[in-house]
Amino acid sequence: MWYHRPAINEELLQSLPDLKIVASSGVGIDHLDLKLLSSYGVKVANTPFIVSTDTADLGMALLLASSRRLVEGHEMAVSPDTGYFPADWLGVQVSGATLGIVGMGTIGYKVAERAKAFEMKILYHNRNQRKKEEESAIGAVYCKKIDDLLRQSDFVLLAVNLTPQTCKLIGKTELELMKPTATLINISRGLVVDQDALVEALQNKVIKAAALDVTYPEPLPRDHPLLKLKNVIITPHIGSATKKTRWVMMEEMAESIEAGLAGLPIPREVL
């Protein structure tokens, strides 16, 4: 299955009596009803680790592009109307700023490793605190309460998976806790953010900017306010979209399918 298609529901499962395995691209499995699949005796596999590096890279790419106004800058540089570059046109400094990572799994940790090289101060919020060695390796400080992270961060990056607990994790309250100079970066799932609250927050300058690789739905309806805001960058869910990674994902999915069909232990099985 690729980008959530086909939709796996009861009708489909009933029409495929010999279905043994569903191999899903990427790491997220929020689009799959695992209980339903299990009840039909169908196994599930994903491609969890191969996507981590590219997704972390994209998180940093969005952070840098947003803070330095890269897209706006490019448009100015190539626009037929541009006569000169204004001297007071400034972005926000990344080096030395504070990054708050919400969700410190494999992807979150890789983002932290990259951010450290930019001399950023790193805060993180996670269900569990990481081991001391892992924290010291990247100089990350644990925030047991997400509020503390939100109050102190110049950049808030979401790297959680989507579960009932993380749905609308970032809503009106959380956005209001953030600094008015802060940027929200989402590389997790659109539903982790209360999108209507985000639109309002951006329109009213409650936060400075947002950079989203994920929205709900994907794609957004063409008249959605997020598409019109100047202080928003949206990318079409390209976290893992590099040739090399897509190649490996395909190989991994094929491997899992072959094992599933042969009745062997399935690599990257989701239980």
Add this chain to the structure above:
Amino acid sequence: VGKKVQAIYLWWHKPVINKELLQSLPNLKVIANSGVGMDHLDLKLVASFGVKMANAPRAVSSSTADTGMALLLASARRLVEVRNISISPSMEYCEADILGVKIAGATLGIIGMGSIGYKIALRAKAFEMNILYHNRTQRKAQEEQAVSATYCEKIDSLLQQADFVMVVVSLTPQTHKLIGKRELELMKPTATLINISRGAVVDQEALVAALQTGVIRAAALDVTSPEPLPRDHPLLKLKNIIITPHLGIKTDKASYMITEEAVENILAALNGLPLSSEVLPS
């Protein structure tokens, strides 16, 4: 009024420092530049009037290195193209339009390993890139090891191996058109050129040809010659290019630090003390 002026703080090359201006300011003691590049100044001319010059090297390195990485990432992941897809009326695209280049494991060749080049190496290492560098002189072994960088005495060797070539030299007569037709042809056809130094370091006509014919994959330029480019310039029409308006040091923090550095130098000059970042005509 001219007689009262003792110091000039140059902001983005203004005012233009020429013979007339210098003659009209007999009590001028120091010109402090907002940035590190001094290629827009006639150093010998200024020195001949007994005026000291200073730049602001400390404040620029981090934000310029950040810009280099921002351009590398934006180009590799096709950020401008895919963002335009995201907001386009039809949102129709095929997978091939959005697939980018994996950065981890790719080779970055840094041309010019001064403070900015070194900060780029520190950042690129965290992205698990292989790092090659070319410089007038080789860095110390410890410095190389800290960023796992390999020295290429010949620029050709760097150009042939790199997936991303980042140009971070200062503009001098020796680096003028450093990257020309020959250098571009040595690069891999899958490689990307990133320029955060000065437009004149790259032979722009050769670059246009190289990008149009697929000699290299793409380019990302924070600097061009001139800035901005004339609106009918071929570089503006290419699909495989990102151009940014010289935003290397254009951040709130960097502007502040640059001004602080300049003021330090100005006060030192006015008080007859040594300048912390004096620039002498070579």
